[in-house]
Structure formats: structure tokens, C-alpha cells
Amino acid sequence: MQTQTEQQAEKNWLAELDVEARALVAAVDAQPDGRRLLDGTLDVKGYIHYLVQTYHYARWSTPILAEGGYRLRRLGRHPELAELLVQKGEEERGHDKWLLSDLKNLGVPAELVEAAERSPAVEAYTGWNFFTSLSGVPTAVLGTAYALEYLSQTRAGVWAERLKAAALIPNIHKSVTFLRSHGALDGDHVAEMQRILSKLTDPEDQEAILFSARVARSVFPRIFREGGVSRPPPAR
Template identity: 30%
Template sequence: MNFYDQLQDATSSQRATLFSAPIIDRALKGEVSLDQYVAFLTQAYHHVKHTVPLLMATGNRLSEDKEWLRNAVAEYIEEELGHQEWILNDIAACGADKESVRNSRPNMATELMVSYAYDSVQRINPLCFFGMVHVLEGTSISIADSAADNIRESLGLPKKAFSYLYSHGSLDQEHVEFFKMLMNKIDDPAEQAQIIYSAKVFYTLYGNIFRSLTGVPPLTLTD
């Protein structure tokens, strides 16, 4: 079994737990309020704006034998530049004040996920970042298009209020294939174990962001 498939299997429990967040079920049914959708976008802004800085930190910390991966990180950076502005524009298209969001503080769940991302890259292993990539991109591919379609229909919002979700849905499949290719080049068991563990942590932390949107108590990591 290749490493990407191992990663999928090893994190299946945490993935299922993330998808059990009530707000995700509501989004897929089109039962999300405008305030809840804007709240989701607000927290997305507060973690997406760190994607490029985290990629830079990851590339800087990779060892010389991972030069091939540093080149891939450079490609990721080019792809991810400015995505936080897309989110702010979506917020404005919802009738909310995007500058107020820009200057707001993230909630605790978002703060903790971002903090762990920086800390794990700097303190543990830069490969930890790829656990985050696995979680965020995999989650988006699975639900973004359906959630966007149903929320858009129920709230009567224009398509331009969903550029973030649509761009990270099925249209983002190439990113997932690129990620699979990278992960299948990781053949060191210790590095594989680190990526799997970080993905489990990020599934829990990202799930807690969704839970925070409806006041559901946060979860802790389980093996």
C-alpha cells in the first residue's frame, strides 16, 4: 500500500469525527443561517491568511535531501497567494463588513490550530505541515461544492459569495493528486508516522473550528 493510502486509512476515525460536526450536516442540507456562513468565512480567513507564511516556514526548515519537496512548496506558495482576499470578498458579497473581519481576532479553536501549525513546523518537523494540507484539502474536496450549492440556494446569495468554497471543491482535484504524488515519495517510516500523527491532530483541531460555530464542545485527539 502506498503512503497516501496508509495516511487515509490511519486517519479515517478522525476524519469521520470531523464530518460529524453538526454545522457540516446543516451546511450540506442548506440549513445554515447567513450569520453562520459569515462566521465560517471569518474563521477561514483567520487560518487561510497563514497558509503562505506556513509554507515559507516549511520550505525554510526542510533539509537539503528534501530539495524536491522544497520545490513543491514553492509551487504551493504560488497557488495559494491571495486566497484570504477571496474570502474577504465573499464576506462582502454576503453584505458583511470585510474590513471588520480583517481586523478581528480569530476564535480560540482557530487560534489553536494556527498556533499548532507554526509550532509543529518549527519545533517538531516541517513535514507536520503536510498533515494540515491533507486535512484541509481533503475536507474541501469532499464537501465544498455541495455545501456551497445548498447554502447559496437556501440563502439566495450570489455565486460571487462562494468563490472560496467553489475554488476549493472539485475544481481543486489537481491539488489532491499533486499531494498524493508528494506523499508517495515519503518512504522513511519515522517521517510517515509524523505526518500521520499531525494529520490526526489537525483533523481534531479543524473539527473544533466547525464545532465552535454552533457552540458544540471541542473534542480531544483519540488514536
């Protein structure tokens, strides 16, 4: 049976995780294109940029999450968390195809999406999460997953509806599959993660999860165009 001190420590670290998730939402809202997404006035170039960069991290979600789960299994640690990571990897499978479909409906073929330059934020995001999954503390990827699913729960569906309502982007009603689907799915995912993470008492795992949530909060908002305009191509 948990002591009062242990119960308080559990509440404190989960409260910190929620603080990071809410801070991510605020940081995204503070980006110029994030604000435009929220009020439905994002232009087609900004929306395409967002979807392309999202594709270049979402395509790796399944292997990142699954590898973290497999590694926990090999280490013989946290079997429920290991299964959660593998399950979440499967849940993310095919979401990159939603993005390719949305982009195709905006006139951007898959070959152009594949060839597009990845932003430094996407490189940092995928690099960090592959490191934690393969070589760091494997439970850390749950911090990233929690923060992004919280963002999806509070913003993705709203973005989709407001973009459609404003109708400033041609064919937008056929180009919000990724946003609409994530907004519908991730509410249940957040509640499930809260339930499972509430059982985690290892301080190293708790801190690793919190640290990854902080990384997501710092890095993810930078996938939008810098200052709301496209960056020039790098000098050759």
C-alpha cells in the same frame, strides 16, 4: 528496487493518511453547522462565522507552507518535498481575498473581519502548523495540507452548490467563491500529493505527517460554531 516489505510499509502509512483524511470529513459532517452546510440549510450567521474563522487561518497558509519548504532546503532534505511546500504556499496566495470578497457580499466589511475574535481552534491550528514549519519536523505540514485538501475535494464544491440551491442566505450566489474555487482545485492537489508522498520512506517524516493529519482532524471541525450557536464573548 523495493522489497515486498518496503512496498507494504509504504502502502500502510499512506492508507493511514487516507483514514485520517476521511475521519476529518466525518468529523466535519458531525458538527451541527457542518451538517447544515452539507444539506444547504446553514443560516447566514453560521456561514459568516465559518468564513471569518476560515479567513483567520487561510491568511497564514502561504507563510506556513513556504517556511516549511525553505527550512527543508536549508536542511538539505527532501528537495522534491521542499519544492512542493513552496509551490503549495504560492497556490494558497490570495485565497484570503476570496474570503473577504464573499464576506463583503454578505455585508461584512474587511475591518470587521480583521477585528473578529479568532476561535481556539484557529489559534491551535495556526500555532501548531507554524511550530512544525519553523521548529518541528517541517514535512509535518503536509499532513495538514493533505487532510484539508481531501476535505475540500469531497465537500467544498458540494457545500457551494447546495447553499446556492437552497438560497436561504441573501446574496449567496455571490458569496461562495472560496468554496467553489477550492472544490475545483483541490482534487488535482490530492492526487499530486499522493504521488510525491509515495516516495517518502523516512519513518520520522511519515509519523510527523500522520500526526499533523490527526491534529487537523481533531482541531479543524471546531472552527464551526459550538453546538451550532455563537459563543458568548469572553468575560472582561
